[in-house]
Amino acid sequence: AQSVTQPDIHITVSEGASLELRCNYSYGATPYLFWYVQSPGQGLQLLLKYFSGDTLVQGIKGFEAEFKRSQSSFNLRKPSVHWSDAAEYFCAVGASAGNMLTFGGGTRLMVKP
């Protein structure tokens, strides 16, 4: 069975500061990894995904994530946070690209002015 852990339930950063959101997964085979963002009352927006190849993936809105197989991690990073980045962030894992996803518990990001 696959599982995802996002250790940080809440994170607060100052605007302009760097950000790293942690994600650890458990899956026996090659994982397909995703990061989504959800604003209050809204649906999901895909930030980036990792299927294979380069372990550092670039996404939208200036986000990037690095797949580290040895650590079973797929942490999300952004060098400079904007107030509009305040939202809920979900890491997810699937067995293949178009398969069902298992989501982590989410990390709520708050941005201080």
Place this chain on the structure above:
Amino acid sequence: GAVVSQHPSRVICKSGTSVKIECRSLDFQATTMFWYRQFPKQSLMLMATSNEGSKATYEQGVEKDKFLINHASLTLSTLTVTSAHPEDSSFYICSASPGQPTEAFFGQGTRLTVV
């Protein structure tokens, strides 16, 4: 890009009534669609997987007689919440898969409130 339309976006219904939620893939054919549920301040949990022309596969703990899923065409899946109760109030979101090697695409979600 791939677009998945979910309707309605919000619905309020009385306890004991049924509500139907539609999930449409607008510009691709989806052999498989997934239905998730998200309770307030919680994560998304898979409810069921539906394949076109087949019966849906439900996750453990999801009542198949309460949450009826129909995937009658390659572009439409519906979720009907039967005899809804306040505890069914939640955010329901679908995703549609065009098949490998592409990821499934999510609809906008439906906020169901049962009063």
